[in-house]
Amino acid sequence: MSEKIYYPNPDFAKDARINSMDQYHALMEEAKSDYEGFWKRYADEKINWYAPYSKVLDESDAPFYKWFTEGKLNVSNQCIDRHLKTRGDQTAILFEGDRGDVEHITYNNLSQRVNRLANLLKEKFGIKKGDRVVLYMPMIPEAAYAMLACARIGAIHSIVFGGFSAEALKDRIVDAEAKLVITADGAYRKGKPYLLKPVVDEALKEGVESVEAVLVVQRNQEEIHWEAGRDHNYNELIGNYSDECEAEMMDSEDPLFLLYTSGSTGKPKGVQHSTAGYILWAQMTMEWVFDLREGDVYWCTADIGWITGHTYIVYGPLAAGTTTVMFEGVVTYPDAGRAWQMVQDHKITQFYTAPTAIRLLHKMGEDEPKKYDLSRIRVLGTVGEPIDPPAWKWYYEVVGNGKASIVDTWWQTETGGHMISPLPGATPIKPGCATFPLPGIMAEVIEQDGTPTPVGEKGFLCITKPWPSMIRTIWGDPERFKKSYFGDCKKEGKPVYFSGDGAMIDEDGYITITGRTDDVINVSGHRIGTAEIESAIKKIDKIAVSAVVGKPHDIKGEGIFAYIVLKDPDHAGEEMIAEINSVLKKEIGAIALCDEVVFVPDVPKTRSGKIMRRILRSIAKGEAITQDTSTLEDPTIVPTIEGIVKG
Numbered sequence: 001m002s003e004k005i006y007y008p009n010p011d012f013a014k015d016a017r018i019n020s021m022d023q024y025h026a027l028m029e030e031a032k033s034d035y036e037g038f039w040k041r042y043a044d045e046k047i048n049w050y051a052p053y054s055k056v057l058d059e060s061d062a063p064f065y066k067w068f069t070e071g072k073l074n075v076s077n078q079c080i081d082r083h084l085k086t087r088g089d090q091t092a093i094l095f096e097g098d099r100g101d102v103e104h105i106t107y108n109n110l111s112q113r114v115n116r117l118a119n120l121l122k123e124k125f126g127i128k129k130g131d132r133v134v135l136y137m138p139m140i141p142e143a144a145y146a147m148l149a150c151a152r153i154g155a156i157h158s159i160v161f162g163g164f165s166a167e168a169l170k171d172r173i174v175d176a177e178a179k180l181v182i183t184a185d186g187a188y189r190k191g192k193p194y195l196l197k198p199v200v201d202e203a204l205k206e207g208v209e210s211v212e213a214v215l216v217v218q219r220n221q222e223e224i225h226w227e228a229g230r231d232h233n234y235n236e237l238i239g240n241y242s243d244e245c246e247a248e249m250m251d252s253e254d255p256l257f258l259l260y261t262s263g264s265t266g267k268p269k270g271v272q273h274s275t276a277g278y279i280l281w282a283q284m285t286m287e288w289v290f291d292l293r294e295g296d297v298y299w300c301t302a303d304i305g306w307i308t309g310h311t312y313i314v315y316g317p318l319a320a321g322t323t324t325v326m327f328e329g330v331v332t333y334p335d336a337g338r339a340w341q342m343v344q345d346h347k348i349t350q351f352y353t354a355p356t357a358i359r360l361l362h363k364m365g366e367d368e369p370k371k372y373d374l375s376r377i378r379v380l381g382t383v384g385e386p387i388d389p390p391a392w393k394w395y396y397e398v399v400g401n402g403k404a405s406i407v408d409t410w411w412q413t414e415t416g417g418h419m420i421s422p423l424p425g426a427t428p429i430k431p432g433c434a435t436f437p438l439p440g441i442m443a444e445v446i447e448q449d450g451t452p453t454p455v456g457e458k459g460f461l462c463i464t465k466p467w468p469s470m471i472r473t474i475w476g477d478p479e480r481f482k483k484s485y486f487g488d489c490k491k492e493g494k495p496v497y498f499s500g501d502g503a504m505i506d507e508d509g510y511i512t513i514t515g516r517t518d519d520v521i522n523v524s525g526h527r528i529g530t531a532e533i534e535s536a537i538k539k540i541d542k543i544a545v546s547a548v549v550g551k552p553h554d555i556k557g558e559g560i561f562a563y564i565v566l567k568d569p570d571h572a573g574e575e576m577i578a579e580i581n582s583v584l585k586k587e588i589g590a591i592a593l594c595d596e597v598v599f600v601p602d603v604p605k606t607r608s609g610k611i612m613r614r615i616l617r618s619i620a621k622g623e624a625i626t627q628d629t630s631t632l633e634d635p636t637i638v639p640t641i642e643g644i645v646k647g
């Protein structure tokens with residue numbers, strides 16, 4: 001890791017919202033000395049309350065914390081209506097399609113479109129407060145309208161990433177007991193149309209009882225199947241509905257959305273977020289971390305199917321009243337200059353992406369950014385996985401021209417918004433390091449009993465006080481919620497939130513994330529549980545045992561490495577690998593495809609039958625085995641597997 005410290009550009013820093021470490025420390029002190037007072041100050045300043053809350057933080061049913069109890073608000077009002085007087089004609093969403101088509105959707109337009117859709121959902125489908133609506137959508141503005149329309153009428157949306165398979169979609173629809181699915185015929189990717197609707201048809205084929213209707217947006221006008229009585233055409237219907245729709249009065253703690261994420265068991269977890277706490281922190285972090293100013297044009301390249309798309313394409317930017325760019329395509333198509341062309345053309349001031357994309361753009365065009373005018377960029381963000389120093393340096397020097405601040409934001413689906421991140425006008429940066437907790441966030445690196453982990457050693461990354469945008473529960477499984485997040489670490493005898501990540505703190509208090517401590521792999525910034533992959537592979541009858549681990553990958557950060565024990569070793573070979581990948585594609589989606597598959601006679605197990613993944617991880621990485629193997633059921637398996645992997 002480079003020892004050089006990078007200071008914020010003084011020209012930008014002087015006008016930044018938080019422009020010195022003194023200011024940062026003062027805010028942190030304020031939060032530490034009067035935690036509820038700190039959050040009250042921002043809740044009162046930022047949120048458009050219909051009715052006041054009675055209590056800032058209710059800890060009586062910990063860890064089911066409640067924030068701003070009895071307060072009434074509506075997230076679509078917070079993101080749209082309250083801006084109409086002052087910025088009705090400002091672009092809210094700047095959409096660029098895969099083929100270069102551009103649309104500016106003003107706050108006024110957004111209001112009309114969201115209200116129409118909200119009325120359609122209510123009147124045509126009888127969707128009411130608390131109903132679940134699954135969105136299986138491409139990156140088109142209608143996806144944002146659908147999120148906000150749900151929020152407007154109090155329906156709980158659950159977005160399923162468009163790359164997930166029919167099986168994965170079905171599991172999520174069934175778990176949430178969704179009444180309606182909103183999808184599109186398809187969209188465009190790399191210059192060609194692709195289809196989404198057939199995946200929905202497949203998901204709904206059997207065993208889904210809750211879904212009454214499917215609303216289909218026509219994006220690419222491709223030929224699709226229309227199921228009579230079930231499927232409805234958005235484009236034909238939407239004009240029939242009024243563009244005025246009163247927003248439902250929502251309670252602070254009413255769920256805003258569910259978003260499924262991988263855990264350490266096979267079944268994905270429906271992370272449930274709240275209304276008030278979530279939107280408050282989405283807006284605050286948007287303003288602080290991206291140092292948002294009037295006239296900014298902000299672009300986050302994530303997909304709305306992930307938490308980054310929820311908080312930092314739709315809810316955060318719109319609550320903060322900025323212009324948010326939504327992009328249908330991929331940043332490397334038609335060439336390595338696409339992203340930089342867009343930054344230049346749309347006069348983008350903040351650019352937020354994943355290290356995977358940075359590595360890919362770097363590899364494809366070292367000097368490509370220099371061909372474009374990127375001078376308006378003040379803040380460059382990264383998210384989802386650790387950023388390695390070479391990628392960081394290129395991002396800083398070539399994309400940011402040594403002037404923009406890089407914010408390496410650490411957070412999770414469960415945290416709702418950023419937790420640890422530099423503040424672009426204040427924090428001196430050590431590359432590859434997420435730096436410090438944001439004001440109000442009590443992130444600590446501790447041992448399981450709550451004692452601080454010594455400097456330079458790996459500990460558990462915990463958030464030791466509840467925060468407004470935290471996960472409220474796992475949909476339908478409160479026990480799993482408690483066990484998953486509050487079962488491992490305690491501080492002063494009280495269970496605290498454990499993120500599942502390890503981290504290290506240095507002598508200056510900087511926090512570096514060292515990665516997951518559980519069996520979750522991070523492929524291109526996307527979380528995939530090894531158990532989820534293994535339970536899909538198990539469906540192949542010819543396989544006796546599978547064990548999946550992460551292996552460092554040049555572009556993706558981590559790749560999927562599978563050890564397969566066959567019932568009959570003669571089945572080993574390319575055909576078997578193809579079958580494994582085809583099952584993974586069917587059960588989960590293309591993101592779960594294996595990068596490497598090796599056939600082994602057995603896997604290392606303890607005498608009680610537990611697979612020793614640490615050994616398998618070391619072998620995959622080509623590291624020397626330092627673990628004690630004498631307690632294994634069969635210690636000789638280790639050199640055997642090493643021999644196979646080395647080929």
Ligand code: PRX
Nearest residue numbers: 383384385386408409410411412413513527
């Ligand atoms: O391991 C951490 C990694 O991504 C995980 C969260 O994944 P997910 O819920 O899908 O959300 C991704 C987008 C917020 C974390 O537990 N992670 C996230 N940000 C960083 C990171 N690892 C290192 N550095 C980061 N900045």
